Amino acid sequence: MSGPPRTLVLGAGCAGLAAAWRLLKRGRRVAVVEAADHVGGLAGGIRVEGNTYEYGPHVFHTTDPEILADIKSLLGAELTSYRRTIQIKFLGNYFQFPLSMADILFKLPPRTVAHAALSFAYHFVAGVLRRPAVESSETLLRRYYGDVLYRLFFRDYITRVWGIPPSQFSPSFARERIPKLDVLELLDKARMLLRARLGRRGALRTEGFVEKLEGNLYTTREGFSLITRRMADRVARSGGEVLLETEVTGIEQQGLRVCGITVRRGDRISMLPCEAVVNTLPINEAALAFRPSLGLQVERSARELRFRAIVFVGIQAARPKVLPATFMYFREHSFNRITDLAHFGFAIRPPGTTLLIAEVTCDSSDRLWTDEALAKEAVAADLLREQILRREEILKMHVFRSRHAYPMYTMGYEKALKTLLEAFSALDNFETAGRQGRFQYVNTHVAMKMGYEAADRLAKRLAWPG
Numbered sequence: 169m170s171g172p173p174r175t176l177v178l179g180a181g182c183a184g185l186a187a188a189w190r191l192l193k194r195g196r197r198v199a200v201v202e203a204a205d206h207v208g209g210l211a212g213g214i215r216v217e218g219n220t221y222e223y224g225p226h227v228f229h230t231t232d233p234e235i236l237a238d239i240k241s242l243l244g245a246e247l248t249s250y251r252r253t254i255q256i257k258f259l260g261n262y263f264q265f266p267l268s269m270a271d272i273l274f275k276l277p278p279r280t281v282a283h284a285a286l287s288f289a290y291h292f293v294a295g296v297l298r299r300p301a302v303e304s305s306e307t308l309l310r311r312y313y314g315d316v317l318y319r320l321f322f323r324d325y326i327t328r329v330w331g332i333p334p335s336q337f338s339p340s341f342a343r344e345r346i347p348k349l350d351v352l353e354l355l356d357k358a359r360m361l362l363r364a365r366l367g368r369r370g371a372l373r374t375e376g377f378v379e380k381l382e383g384n385l386y387t388t389r390e391g392f393s394l395i396t397r398r399m400a401d402r403v404a405r406s407g408g409e410v411l412l413e414t415e416v417t418g419i420e421q422q423g424l425r426v427c428g429i430t431v432r433r434g435d436r437i438s439m440l441p442c443e444a445v446v447n448t449l450p451i452n453e454a455a456l457a458f459r460p461s462l463g464l465q466v467e468r469s470a471r472e473l474r475f476r477a478i479v480f481v482g483i484q485a486a487r488p489k490v491l492p493a494t495f496m497y498f499r500e501h502s503f504n505r506i507t508d509l510a511h512f513g514f515a516i517r518p519p520g521t522t523l524l525i526a527e528v529t530c531d532s533s534d535r536l537w538t539d540e541a542l543a544k545e546a547v548a549a550d551l552l553r554e555q556i557l558r559r560e561e562i563l564k565m566h567v568f569r570s571r572h573a574y575p576m577y578t579m580g581y582e583k584a585l586k587t588l589l590e591a592f593s594a595l596d597n598f599e600t601a602g603r604q605g606r607f608q609y610v611n612t613h614v615a616m617k618m619g620y621e622a623a624d625r626l627a628k629r630l631a632w633p634g
């Protein structure tokens with residue numbers, strides 16, 4: 169890169185591409201530095217034999233008019249509305265999430281229902297009278313659901329998916345991830361569901377009960393990854409540079425300014441000088457990359473923040489469609505969720521086949537992370553056990569991974585995060601944005617908004633014109 173120093177954006181996911189786009193609109197010279205060989209980050213996709221496997225197939229949704237207008241302007245008619253269907257299987261039955269009173273009453277044994285009702289009432293009243301000295305996700309979930317339902321639906325499941333029990337999670341985890349059971353709302357839902365059930369047979373659809381998504385849902389004929397490719401095209405057409413296969417290894421600081429970024433491309437290490445930086449890399453890794461170090465307290469806090477990883481197992485199946493719904497959630501298998509891409513209407517090659525994507529959460533130190541054969545076999549065995557596929561219908565399996573899939577809101581993470589954000593805000597020309605960059609469990613539209621806002625904050629602090 170020649171010429172005067174540029175503003176460097178670290179990471180080419182949704183947040184990084186949005187930040188770059190905004191900086192270019194403000195007339196800055198911009199380069200995006202990305203370790204992978206493709207753009208999109210978590211919302212990107214891997215091309216294999218003419219098909220795209222996504223890191224957990226994404227749908228786009230937002231109620232933010234600016235983000236929606238920008239994405240529509242990039243994709244035009246390529247952005248298509250989407251209606252997702254979801255099923256959750258647990259204890260041999262299809263349950264709704266959040267828990268519905270109708271499901272609890274009809275699908276659990278009467279003895280368990282009686283226990284659950286007593287325990288719910290006890291913990292509800294106890295929670296009103298006395299709050300625990302130290303609040304965790306466990307104390308919160310017990311109060312929301314009672315001990316019986318907590319153990320049945322949350323304790324073991326959360327421990328398996330996240331690797332640690334709810335007692336080790338900050339209350340923010342349960343507050344953000346698991347909707348509180350409002351007694352009146354719950355009764356209202358039960359009434360609506362009972363009415364719906366009277367007119368419908370078969371497995372319950374759980375649309376709107378998994379994660380409430382704001383706004384209409386969208387996809388494209390090639391999935392979400394096309395949105396990120398179009399964002400990168402716009403960055404390039406506006407004069408920005410996207411440097412792929414370029415790993416950030418150091419953030420060089422002089423006084424209160426970041427003066428450059430050290431990168432590795434293959435065997436070559438070089439330094440990219442910069443006028444400013446928008447970071448979207450995992451916040452703890454960015455904090456530890458500073459030279460000189462941001463100090464012992466920052467380093468200690470950075471090491472306290474953890475991410476949960478996902479191993480994705482893509483399966484090419486010898487059937488045009490396999491699952492009855494787009495997304496199916498399971499609680500007793502190696503994978504928590506499988507998606508059947510046939511439901512998105514993509515052209516899958518060869519015709520007559522579909523792609524399933526199974527998501528297996530783990531830590532990057534687990535054997536499942538390193539041993540591809542083990543991950544494939546665990547997923548195949550569960551698909552056969554669940555009678556989703558027969559062995560001969562599994563044509564091919566591909567493994568791909570995301571080390572930073574979920575920020576883990578462990579006990580005390582708020583303090584560690586605050587320490588890092590304060591250290592960054594003391595710098596004159598450094599901003600951090602995105603799901604990994606701010607350690608927030610957000611979706612793509614929020615990551616994009618964070619990218620815009622980080623660019624705007626830099627412009628204000630550095631008094632850039634425009």
Ligand SMILES: Cc1cc2nc3c(=O)[nH]c(=O)nc-3n(C[C@H](O)[C@H](O)[C@H](O)COP(=O)(O)OP(=O)(O)OC[C@H]3O[C@@H](n4cnc5c(N)ncnc54)[C@H](O)[C@@H]3O)c2cc1C
Nearest residue numbers: 179181182183203209210224226227416602603610611612
């Ligand atoms: C399974 C799953 C399903 C999801 N489904 C949806 C959905 O349906 N809809 C939705 O809106 N959101 C969904 N999300 C959330 C969404 O993926 C994220 O909010 C969004 O992609 C975050 O974008 P980001 O740019 O902040 O982070 P990332 O996408 O993680 O981008 C960070 C980038 O930094 C790069 N990087 C990391 N380290 C380095 C380094 N040292 N040097 C250079 N580059 C580096 C990475 O390669 C990556 O490209 C889902 C998330 C998961 C895990």
